[in-house]
Amino acid sequence: MDTITDPTRHRILTGDRPTGRLHLGHYFGTLQNRVRLQDIGVELYVVIADYQVLTDRDVADDLTGHVEELVLDYLAAGVDPTRATIFTHSAVPALNQLLLPFLSLVSVAELGRNPTVKDEIAHSRQSVVSGLMFTYPVHQAADILFCKADLVPVGQDQLPHLELTRTIARRFNDRYGAGVFPEPQALLSKAPLLLGTDGTKMSKSRGNAITLAAGADETARLIKRAKTDTERHITYDPAGRPEVSSLLLLAALCLDRTPAQVADSIGAAGSAALKKVVTEAVNDYLAPIRARRAEYARDRSYLRTVLREGNERARAVADTTLAEVRAAMNSHY
Ligand code: ATP
Ligand code: MG
Numbered sequence: 001m002d003t004i005t006d007p008t009r010h011r012i013l014t015g016d017r018p019t020g021r022l023h024l025g026h027y028f029g030t031l032q033n034r035v036r037l038q039d040i041g042v043e044l045y046v047v048i049a050d051y052q053v054l055t056d057r058d059v060a061d062d063l064t065g066h067v068e069e070l071v072l073d074y075l076a077a078g079v080d081p082t083r084a085t086i087f088t089h090s091a092v093p094a095l096n097q098l099l100l101p102f103l104s105l106v107s108v109a110e111l112g113r114n115p116t117v118k119d120e121i122a123h124s125r126q127s128v129v130s131g132l133m134f135t136y137p138v139h140q141a142a143d144i145l146f147c148k149a150d151l152v153p154v155g156q157d158q159l160p161h162l163e164l165t166r167t168i169a170r171r172f173n174d175r176y177g178a179g180v181f182p183e184p185q186a187l188l189s190k191a192p193l194l195l196g197t198d199g200t201k202m203s204k205s206r207g208n209a210i211t212l213a214a215g216a217d218e219t220a221r222l223i224k225r226a227k228t229d230t231e232r233h234i235t236y237d238p239a240g241r242p243e244v245s246s247l248l249l250l251a252a253l254c255l256d257r258t259p260a261q262v263a264d265s266i267g268a269a270g271s272a273a274l275k276k277v278v279t280e281a282v283n284d285y286l287a288p289i290r291a292r293r294a295e296y297a298r299d300r301s302y303l304r305t306v307l308r309e310g311n312e313r314a315r316a317v318a319d320t321t322l323a324e325v326r327a328a329m330n331s332h333y
Pocket of ligand 2: 203
């Protein structure tokens, strides 16, 4: 990221499922990078992946509510809708027309091997695995490639999907015409896999997340419950002590220090002291974001305007790309 010399030569696409409010894993895993790059002048597209909710849900419950909560989180974190395009997948039909040729470029075996999909199936509450579960990474390739993004700030779980997007771009270009699509790069942060209070990936669906919108007391309660280990002396050792190390990383990111420095400042004081440090660091860091969020939440109609304008911009870009794809595939009628 520091190697970006001309921000106008890059374009970012990234996004989230509207399955709940954004949490610290999102913030330090991708959202902070989105805002940083937007602020140095890189064009930013943010997809709210509403069709993707159906990968592991029977119905997309309270979709409108969840979508608006995501927009609130984006605005509070500093995404600027006058520069960035925030849109919902379902409002851009051309994305689904890109899905079909893209599906023809990947094999069933490749889709079945995806480790993130396997992990999500293992954690899913559904007894039946739908076709969408196996094909949503291709859907996501359409989300990324329609605007010819070259940078995708994501958490670690997205790396197999990004690899598939690169494969699809390469195969499309090989088969139908060089240079239609770029091969986008994943952009990982210092926290590509923040753990939740139960010691597994912090996730909206796992009930283990600390949301950006949570109150200070709720945050303290959640961190108090977080899994640690029995060793008293606090050390930073991501491989050996993942839960303690994830908490140290969280505090370090909020305090702009290294996790080892935070560990040294706690030393033998143990996990209760660690949790106190983390709680204060998180609450102080999030205070201005939470205040901005509460301010934006007073005007729901503004959120809908942001989406309407974002959807319009995304539709125009997607239509242009679809026309190019159809021409490359010799559909001239
Ligand atoms: P769900 O449980 O509904 O799948 P989620 O918490 O996994 O929700 P997503 O909407 O699937 O969130 O992911 C959005 C983006 O946030 C992706 O780029 C993902 O890699 C990133 N992300 C999600 N959780 C974390 C985490 N714990 N650490 C780092 N990045 C994360
Ligand atoms: Mg997820």
